[in-house]
Amino acid sequence: MPYTDRLPSKARIFSYWKDRFGDVGIFIDWGETSCWACRFHYGVKYDIKSSEASWNEILDGWDRVPLQRCHIVPRSLGGIDEPSNLFLMCRECHDLAPNTALPEIFFEWIRAQSSWRRESAKFEEAFRSFGVRPEQHKEFLLLIESSEFKDWVDGKLGLHRPQSNCAPVSCRLTPATIIGLAVHYSKLEYRHSQRLHSQSNVLTIAKDN
Numbered sequence: 001m002p003y004t005d006r007l008p009s010k011a012r013i014f015s016y017w018k019d020r021f022g023d024v025g026i027f028i029d030w031g032e033t034s035c036w037a038c039r040f041h042y043g044v045k046y047d048i049k050s051s052e053a054s055w056n057e058i059l060d061g062w063d064r065v066p067l068q069r070c071h072i073v074p075r076s077l078g079g080i081d082e083p084s085n086l087f088l089m090c091r092e093c094h095d096l097a098p099n100t101a102l103p104e105i106f107f108e109w110i111r112a113q114s115s116w117r118r119e120s121a122k123f124e125e126a127f128r129s130f131g132v133r134p135e136q137h138k139e140f141l142l143l144i145e146s147s148e149f150k151d152w153v154d155g156k157l158g159l160h161r162p163q164s165n166c167a168p169v170s171c172r173l174t175p176a177t178i179i180g181l182a183v184h185y186s187k188l189e190y191r192h193s194q195r196l197h198s199q200s201n202v203l204t205i206a207k208d209n
Contacts, residue, residue: 007069008083011059016083024107030058033065035090037097040115042066062088070094077101092118119175126175130183140182153181 017036021028026036031048034041046065048058067088073079078101087110089097098109132140143149157177 007081008086009063010065010067010069010088011063013069013083013086013088014059014062017087025111031061033061033067035067035093035115036087037089037093037110038113038115038118040090040092068094070097072103072106073101074099090115123175123179126179129176130179132179132183140179140186143186144178144182149182149185152185156181 017028018030021036028034028036031051031053032041033046033048042065046061048061050057053061065088068091069086070089070093071079071081072085072087075081077099079085087106093113098105100106127134127137127140157173159173
């Protein structure tokens, strides 16, 4: 039997909530189409760029952004397929959200989410996995931004396609990829500097003799 999408459009859901975000304690910029929970932003290509955009252009922007329509109270607990019971969230938030008949629990969780904090935790875990101590984090972040590292890393990394729905986007450059390459590059640079130092000592000895 073919699937029939009975949920309201993202534009209808946005229309319902646009003047109600304050009632649940959050702020959403109409022009920046991001997750209503963690505020993950999908990039400027989905944003409503003109301050003079028509209402239809605003609705079209919210319809195009790859957010999911998430039940506040799940259907299994009596939740309805109406805009008042639906929230636009990224895939990761949809997967992590509480499944309860009490909307207040859902909104308390919503207010506590942060894509920046979530991503920071993933970088912390990547640092730990590759043996980078906390006092070295800043050094490695500066290394990642250097032109030398960017030139070296070209052709050595790729986007990862998540194997589950628990991710805000369909493919991404993972923290483990970036940190792993930075640590490897750092080791190569260290070995290179050691060889140069050793060669310099040999030349100095030969000159003295």
